[in-house]
Amino acid sequence: MRQVMVAGNWKMNGSSDSVKELISGIKDGMASVTKAAVVVCPPAVYIACVSGAADGSAIKVGGQNICDEDGGAFTGEISADMLKDTGCEYAIVGHSERRALYGETDALVAKRFAAARRNGIIPIFCIGETLEERESGVTNDVCARQIDAVIDLEGVAALADSVIAYEPVWAIGTGKVATPEQAQEVHAFIRGKIAALDAGVAEGLQILYGGSMNPGNAKELIGQPDIDGGLIGGASLKAEDFLAICQAAE
Numbered sequence: 001m002r003q004v005m006v007a008g009n010w011k012m013n014g015s016s017d018s019v020k021e022l023i024s025g026i027k028d029g030m031a032s033v034t035k036a037a038v039v040v041c042p043p044a045v046y047i048a049c050v051s052g053a054a055d056g057s058a059i060k061v062g063g064q065n066i067c068d069e070d071g072g073a074f075t076g077e078i079s080a081d082m083l084k085d086t087g088c089e090y091a092i093v094g095h096s097e098r099r100a101l102y103g104e105t106d107a108l109v110a111k112r113f114a115a116a117r118r119n120g121i122i123p124i125f126c127i128g129e130t131l132e133e134r135e136s137g138v139t140n141d142v143c144a145r146q147i148d149a150v151i152d153l154e155g156v157a158a159l160a161d162s163v164i165a166y167e168p169v170w171a172i173g174t175g176k177v178a179t180p181e182q183a184q185e186v187h188a189f190i191r192g193k194i195a196a197l198d199a200g201v202a203e204g205l206q207i208l209y210g211g212s213m214n215p216g217n218a219k220e221l222i223g224q225p226d227i228d229g230g231l232i233g234g235a236s237l238k239a240e241d242f243l244a245i246c247q248a249a250e
């Protein structure tokens with residue numbers, strides 16, 4: 001039985017004061033969350049502060065990205081060791097904003113994924129199609145290509161210690177959520193693709209849905225057989241909403 005996971009991607013939002021308020025609000029509500037693994041991914045400069053505040057609770061912390069190199073002259077990047085040093089157990093890898101706005105290719109994303117794994121950080125590996133790709137009928141091909149970049153570099157076994165987040169780009173931050181059927185169809189495709197290589201890895205793999213998930217639609221989405229939780233953007237910025245999504249997984 002796979003554990004449900006709810007991960008919050010805070011993106012480039014917050015201040016010293018507001019992140020303290022947000023993490024303390026989530027911590028206060030954790031007594032009502034008994035089943036879901038809860039992860040928050042603050043902006044890098046606030047990770048240490050959030051990790052400290054989350055200490056003593058079941059909340060785990062993740063980075064929003066991770067460098068493919070382990071250290072050295074890589075201005076602006078954050079290494080796996082730095083993430084671990086500040087309390088992270090997870091890192092988002094290949095978010096569509098990184099791919100679209102900062103030019104991260106499938107190959108670079110796969111290298112970032114590899115850096116996370118070799119250093120003991122669990123990658124939350126994001127994949128998903130644009131609206132144009134969906135309308136052209138290539139959703140599965142796009143997801144397969146993105147996954148294959150990782151499998152080619154690391155092998156299918158690497159996915160056993162990882163989390164995949166299926167995030168249709170057209171649903172991210174738009175309020176246009178995929179229907180539970182649309183999301184389930186792609187999640188089943190992803191699991192089936194991996195099962196063709198290793199049934200055990202596929203069965204244990206947590207596949208999250210991301211894209212305008214909120215307290216109103218979370219239960220039905222997470223209720224689908226191949227949806228093991230959510231990666232939440234906008235709705236993770238309010239403790240009450242984020243906790244309501246965690247509770248939808250109960």
Ligand code: PEP
Pocket residue numbers: 009167171172173174175210211212213231232233234235
């Ligand atoms: C995301 O950016 O990963 C995301 C799912 O955002 P939102 O929930 O705001 O659509």
